Amino acid sequence: MGVLDELTTKAGGEDAVGGVPARLVAAPRDTTEAAALISAAQGLSVVIRGGGTKLDWGVPPRELDLIIDTRRLTGVVEHAAGDLITVVRAGTPMAELHDLPGQQLALDAPPAATAGGTVAANASGPRRLRYGTARDLLIGITVVRPDGTITKAGGKVVKNVAGYDLGKLYTGAFGTLGLITECVFRLHPVPAAAIFVRATAPPGHAARVLAGQFAASACEVNAAPGAEPELAVLLEGTPAGVRERAAAVAELLDGEVSGTAPEWWDVLPWPDGGVGIKLTGRLSQVPALVATAVGAGATVRGSAGAGVLYAGFPPDGEGADAVVEAGRAVELLRAAAVRACGHAVVLTAPDGVRDTLDMWGPVPGLELMRRVKDQFDPHYRFAPGRFVGGI
Ligand SMILES: Cc1cc2nc3c(=O)[nH]c(=O)nc-3n(C[C@H](O)[C@H](O)[C@H](O)COP(=O)(O)OP(=O)(O)OC[C@H]3O[C@@H](n4cnc5c(N)ncnc54)[C@H](O)[C@@H]3O)c2cc1C
Numbered sequence: 001m002g003v004l005d006e007l008t009t010k011a012g013g014e015d016a017v018g019g020v021p022a023r024l025v026a027a028p029r030d031t032t033e034a035a036a037l038i039s040a041a042q043g044l045s046v047v048i049r050g051g052g053t054k055l056d057w058g059v060p061p062r063e064l065d066l067i068i069d070t071r072r073l074t075g076v077v078e079h080a081a082g083d084l085i086t087v088v089r090a091g092t093p094m095a096e097l098h099d100l101p102g103q104q105l106a107l108d109a110p111p112a113a114t115a116g117g118t119v120a121a122n123a124s125g126p127r128r129l130r131y132g133t134a135r136d137l138l139i140g141i142t143v144v145r146p147d148g149t150i151t152k153a154g155g156k157v158v159k160n161v162a163g164y165d166l167g168k169l170y171t172g173a174f175g176t177l178g179l180i181t182e183c184v185f186r187l188h189p190v191p192a193a194a195i196f197v198r199a200t201a202p203p204g205h206a207a208r209v210l211a212g213q214f215a216a217s218a219c220e221v222n223a224a225p226g227a228e229p230e231l232a233v234l235l236e237g238t239p240a241g242v243r244e245r246a247a248a249v250a251e252l253l254d255g256e257v258s259g260t261a262p263e264w265w266d267v268l269p270w271p272d273g274g275v276g277i278k279l280t281g282r283l284s285q286v287p288a289l290v291a292t293a294v295g296a297g298a299t300v301r302g303s304a305g306a307g308v309l310y311a312g313f314p315p316d317g318e319g320a321d322a323v324v325e326a327g328r329a330v331e332l333l334r335a336a337a338v339r340a341c342g343h344a345v346v347l348t349a350p351d352g353v354r355d356t357l358d359m360w361g362p363v364p365g366l367e368l369m370r371r372v373k374d375q376f377d378p379h380y381r382f383a384p385g386r387f388v389g390g391i
Helices: 003-007 031-040 115-120 166-170 203-211 239-253 283-295 319-339 366-376
Strands: 024-026 046-049 066-069 076-080 085-089 138-144 150-154 179-186 193-200 218-223 230-237 256-258 275-280 299-303 308-313 344-348
Touching (some): 003 031, 031 066, 031 150, 031 179, 138 166, 150 166, 218 283, 275 319, 283 299, 283 308, 283 319, 308 319
Antiparallel strands (some): 076 085, 138 150, 193 256, 218 299, 275 308, 275 344, 299 308
16 A cells, blocks of 8 residues: 555545545644655645635635645644744644733634644734734744655744745745645734724724824724724733723724724624625725725725725625626726735635636736746646636
8 A cells, every 4th residue: 555545535525625626635643744645646736724714715726636634733832932932733723822821823813724724825814913914923834845845944033034034935825835734933922901992983094093103903994885984993012001092092083992892803794605805005095995895885894004904795696797796896996906006816706706707816926926836836736726827
């Protein structure tokens, strides 16, 4: 029996990505076993599955022989509290990392999402304003490359980069450059106090919060057709400092101080089967982006403080009408994003509609990305076709 037979099982009905069924599934237990698996899987097309919370997002793979499931690659390997770092296996659920003794990985991600999937998707949520994204908090990484080679980049201290910082390359690559097996993250202390200020206010008022230097951890907008737009600001720190800053922000926005987040906080604004679009732009252009998206019928949420927004459209019937509607909305928002010096990327859309949309839109640097892919995965076997420009 060969290594591949030993390490894989026949795929079941649930083992599919974006509607494309796999033939085989494997769940390696450690980096060495993952390297043996990938070495033995030469010639097979591969998609990596973490928590699977958003695996249906993005472009479906062109072909799929093998799903590598990371959910046995779990556990915190090290938590060096004095150095504010942790080393974790890629399949570890984010829930475990939100809750380390006295410290946290300050990345908003669904509890069932894995560390590797969150890095691979460069996911982030409201607190990106203060703490940054996965790309900012990742300081070291272990990856099994498509040829089976184990590579490490970065290390266990914050200032550690010599040469190319390859962790940055694997972050947001959606599994197209290899299997992430271990991540080293920078941690932050759990703040002693956290308070929200909630207000009915136009998105443009976020600029006042930023200019006021209240050191907000997040500044989120919620806007929908026919409803007053809302802002919510998260302030973290010492109890006395937070109380004082919250009172000042509440006065500025004519809002209310609250111990709890609004129900829409960190909730993506589309239901199952809807169309979800990530919209980015310059901070000064956030009000225009929100106005265009709401005018087109979308609910918009996201960071008015960081210029990263999500626009959601509910499921809109079936067939040709839905396709035309979705296409129009994407075109409109893409034009608005270009005017705002940003991008509009379709994250998810119903089957049938998704195939008709240009999910990524125009992306500068595509030739460079192709050259990187040629070096890392010359046979285009890892997540084939999932990334920008069919990479
Ligand atoms: C196209 C796309 C864009 C997204 N954008 C955002 C965003 O802007 N903000 C946000 O909050 N969330 C975003 N998400 C959601 C984000 O995916 C989830 O929070 C996170 O992926 C969940 O991790 P998971 O373990 O469920 O990964 P999955 O949903 O299982 O996988 C996510 C992606 O990462 C790859 N992957 C998973 N594990 C590994 C690994 N160990 N090594 C290499 N590749 C791996 C998968 O093949 C897949 O492409 C996005 C997801 C996708 C697919």
